[in-house]
Amino acid sequence: MRIVRGGVLLAVAGPVAVVGAYLLAAVALASLPVDGRPAVRNGVEIFVCTNGVHTDLVLPAANGLVDWTTDLRHGDFPGTGPWASHVSFGWGDRAFYLETRQWSDLRLSTALSALFGGGPSVMHVYAMPRPAGSPDCGALRLGNEAYRALAAFVRGSFRRDGAGRVIPLPGSGYGATDLFYEAVGHYSPVETCNEWTGKALRAAGVTVGAWTPFEGSVMRWVR
Known part of the structure; x- marks a missing residue:
């Protein structure tokens, strides 16, 4: 009986220890800043937005430095108009994104597949107005070099065809102003959607945590 009881305790303690170590590392590394370039007063305004779980980058649709319409066809967003001054980018697991339109659609098999399956990823793109003033967004200003790096x-996160064009998934959007595209990389407990946002900000020289697996890991640096 003692042997059985000891085995049960080990079976429970092992996963608990792994989860505890993961959370401890997440807190520690999210608090450890990777120092970037000094902030600028005048530059390209970008936003980092959250839905409480997932973060997106919201960038100008076009300016003198980058024109996203060279990658994203207007026909992919038939519901947009002159108000769509910005584009939102969010990376994540393909099955989770496409099969979980609402939280009520979430299935355990989909969540486990996203965590451990190593399946393909997608980029979710929204055409949208400037989200200034939204409590769900933080604003940053980047110099020209930093914005180009971002x-x-x-x-570089989009998967592309032989001609270098992004690859849309027709009919995959939630409405007429968004669409999913094939992306590179695989979602995992280490490479999360929020860590993708953190990597993008670090590439631009924004001071952010060394590892940002959770929504709060990112937003603490941009609000």
Whole structure:
């Protein structure tokens, strides 16, 4: 009986210890700043937005440095108009994104697949107005060099065809102003959607935590 009881305790203690170590590392590394470039007063305004779980980058649709319409066709967003001055980018697991339109759609198999399956990833793109004043967003200003670096990171996250064009998934959007595209990389407990945002900000020289696996790990640096 003691042997059985000891085995049960080890079976429970092992996963608990792993989860505890993961959370401890997440807190510690999210608090450890990777120092970036000094902040600028005048520059390209970008936003980092959250839905409470997931973070997105919101960038100008076009300016003198980067024109996203060279990658994203207007026909992919038939519901947009002159108000769509910005584009939102969010990276994540393909199955989770496409099969979980609402939290009520979440299934355990989908969540486990996202964590451990190593399946393909997608980029979720929204055409939207400037989100200034939203309590769900933090604003940053980047110098020209920093913004180009950020845009290069985002562009490099799209999977592309032989001609270098992004690959849309027709009919995959939630509405007429968004669409999913094939992306590079695989979601995991280490490479999360929020760590993608953190990597993008670090590429731009924004001071942010060394590892940002959770929504709060990112937003604490941009609010």
